Amino acid sequence: MNRSSTNLINILIGKSILETVLVGAMAVGFYFKAFPPYFHGWGEATSHSISGWAVNNRAPYARVEVHLFIDGKFIGTRAADLSRPDVRAAGWSQDEWHGFSFSVPSLSEGLHEARVYTLHGSAGGARYTLQLLGDPIRFVVATDGSLTNVSKKASAAK
Numbered sequence: 204m205n206r207s208s209t210n211l212i213n214i215l216i217g218k219s220i221l222e223t224v225l226v227g228a229m230a231v232g233f234y235f236k237a238f239p240p241y242f243h244g245w246g247e248a249t250s251h252s253i254s255g256w257a258v259n260n261r262a263p264y265a266r267v268e269v270h271l272f273i274d275g276k277f278i279g280t281r282a283a284d285l286s287r288p289d290v291r292a293a294g295w296s297q298d299e300w301h302g303f304s305f306s307v308p309s310l311s312e313g314l315h316e317a318r319v320y321t322l323h324g325s326a327g328g329a330r331y332t333l334q335l336l337g338d339p340i341r342f343v344v345a346t347d348g349s350l351t352n353v354s355k356k357a358s359a360a361k
Contacts, residue, residue, distance in 0.1 A: 236325060242267065242334050243295060244283070246303075246319040248342035248352040253317045254304040256290045257283040257336055263297040268322040270333060271305045274315055279305055280322075310344045314353070317342065 244267070246255030257267040271278040285302030295301075303319075317340040320333035343351045 242321045242336065245337040246340050248340055248350040250349050252304045252306055253340060255319060256287045256301045257303060257321055258296045258301050269303050270320045270322060271317060273317045307350060312344050312346055314343055
């Protein structure tokens with residue numbers, strides 16, 4: 204192989220590496236714009252509800268809108284604006300008004316899974332995305348309709 208073809212191969216390899224780095228940086232930038240890492244919170248099943256807390260670290264006094272899905276079906280939405288002094292005491296928020304609680308509709312007996320999402324607006328409100336808050340919440344419904352949390356990590360201020 205002559206020297207000019209070796210130089211061309213090296214240039215093409217360098218160009219490919221730079222393009223890969225550029226595309227990767229753009230993908231990471233888009234991900235953080237669409238799915239911001241500044242929402243924190245947790246949820247758990249209590250005897251008759253799915254309760255927890257949600258905080259937007261970028262706007263610590265704002266109330267976060269949360270959405271509940273059980274077994275993949277939309278249940279409802281509300282603002283996380285209930286008193287949770289434990290969240291403030293743990294250092295997750297600037298005030299205590301970040302709690303939420305959803306009454307669980309009548310469900311069949313057995314194992315179910317709830318997921319709580321925060322709503323994030325981007326592009327000046329032109330786009331909205333849902334970000335999973337904490338881990339999925341696994342719970343069992345008993346014959347009397349009460350719930351038992353069976354999630355591996357069931358703590359209030361995680």
